[in-house]
Amino acid sequence: MGPNLSALELQQRRCGLAVALGLGCWLLRPLPPFMWLPGAVVGAFLLWAALELAGLLWRPQRWH
Numbered sequence: 431m432g433p434n435l436s437a438l439e440l441q442q443r444r445c446g447l448a449v450a451l452g453l454g455c456w457l458l459r460p461l462p463p464f465m466w467l468p469g470a471v472v473g474a475f476l477l478w479a480a481l482e483l484a485g486l487l488w489r490p491q492r493w494h
Contacts, residue, residue, distance in 0.1 A: 441485070441486055445479075445483060445485075448478045448479040448481075448482040448483075451475050451479070452472075452476040452477075453476075453479065455471075455475050456472055
């Protein structure tokens with residue numbers, strides 16, 4: 431996260447991270463390390479990803 435990134439690029443990166451973490455955790459759930467995570471943690475990651483996507487679609491940050 432460099433200082434030369436715009437607000438929209440930072441929001442897109444944060445959204446991408448949230449989606450990758452949420453979907454990755456959900457899809458890898460059958461594997462042993464992810465199997466031990468409580469369902470609330472996986473649900474929280476997916477909720478975070480959904481909120482980030484909604485924020486990006488509803489009101490993208492275009493200005494500093």
